[in-house]
Amino acid sequence: MVLFIRPAPREDCVELRLKAYRQNTASLFRHISAWIQRRFFFVCVLAHELGHALVARAHGLTVRDITLFIFGGVASIEEESKRPGVELQIALAGPAVSMLLAAFA
Numbered sequence: 581m582v583l584f585i586r587p588a589p590r591e592d593c594v595e596l597r598l599k600a601y602r603q604n605t606a607s608l609f610r611h612i613s614a615w616i617q618r619r620f621f622f623v624c625v626l627a628h629e630l631g632h633a634l635v636a637r638a639h640g641l642t643v644r645d646i647t648l649f650i651f652g653g654v655a656s657i658e659e660e661s662k663r664p665g666v667e668l669q670i671a672l673a674g675p676a677v678s679m680l681l682a683a684f685a
């Protein structure tokens with residue numbers, strides 16, 4: 581019995597290499613995209629908290645620091661305003677910044 585093993589046609593090799601290249605490129609693109617999205621998420625959270633902090637400072641309140649967590653952040657304002665309108669402005673400033681960012685995204 582004679583067994584003939586036929587080599588794969590050259591086109592198949594090229595197609596396999598092209599497929600592997602596309603998969604590697606897609607994987608690299610996904611990693612880079614995820615890396616950029618993680619940074620952009622933290623920039624958006626920081627901008628949100630800066631919105632709260634800047635309005636608080638504009639009304640003479642002391643902002644101790646801004647802490648970023650995995651899923652959000654906190655602007656530490658030392659004392660509350662005596663005027664409820666100012667508190668409302670501070671509370672709405674962060675979401676307003678987020679809405680602005682969303683409008684540009």
Ligand SMILES: [Zn+2]
Binds near residue numbers: 628629632675
């Ligand atoms: Zn907020």
